[in-house]
Amino acid sequence: MFRSYLRLVVFALGLLVGVQVPGFVDDYAKRVAAHRAESEESLSGFRETAARFFNGDLNALVAHYRASPDAVVRSDADSVAHLVGRAELLEAEWLAMQGRWYAQLWHLLSGADRTLLQETWDNYSYQVLLAPEAIAWGLGAGLLLAWLVELLALGIGWTFGVGRTHKTIAYEKRHWR
Template sequence: MIRKFFVSSIDHAGFTLSFIVGVQLPEFIQQYTQMINGKLAEAQFHLSKFQSVANNHFNGDLQVLVERYTNNADPAIKQTGIVVSELIDRIALLSEQLSQLTEVPYMEKLYYFIVHLDLESAQLTAQHYQLAVPLTIDALLTGALFASFIILIPRAFIALLSAKSSKFYYQEGRH
């Protein structure tokens, strides 16, 4: 009886802790999204300087500026062309990430976050993460799903091992 109480208490504590961690995921995604938004704004700011040059000298065509720079014999200018090209690509990537994190339903956002996580941005977000207790449906649902997953996976694994060992036991004729 004491063992059952102890196991039940551990299950409840594990579920509660898992729920609290799971509830934090939507808040982490929100802060991660803000980090991506900040990176995008910074990249757009830097690109705007080159866009001004393109406006003044290349009829606003940034691609012409990049081609001119990258085809220039001066290595410094050539390297600047490569930097501008990478900046354009970075803005496209960050824009796509931001779109997927802000303009889609929650479950799609969660899937995108898990599958396409930018580790550098996640680490920066984690360094500056502010704990919160979001009481939104998404947060509560995520907490419940995460806690259920954490509790059920070990139980399923134990049940599978028990079933296999029982099957082995009965096959050997040791019953």
């Protein structure tokens, strides 16, 4: 009876952990979208200048700033270049988060921006979503965790001989008669 309750607890734990995955992915996507919108707002004036004088090429605007004889304009070139680089990074992250759920998860595991990922983790609040993908993740994680713990327990038991009868003793008793 205790093993049955233990299985249920392990399954419930896996279920609760599994439903967090879609919530975290969604939070990361929302964080990227918010940073992207803010970045676009910061660059809007520079985009207008680049559109007017450089056919919309922000890198040409930065190169022009760097080549300027004015020291103040040259020092601002690094600031504008940083804003442009940040906007490009956020655009790439935003595009990666527009794919299918498995592509989003793979991106988070392998290629996500570490700063944004840490920021999302630091501000993440645990939640139980009742969206179909969250339910599927929860059930899958619950079953997988329960199965792995069961296999581990059976492996440990088999290794130490728990639950096995010793055939040699039974064989010896049969010959004593």
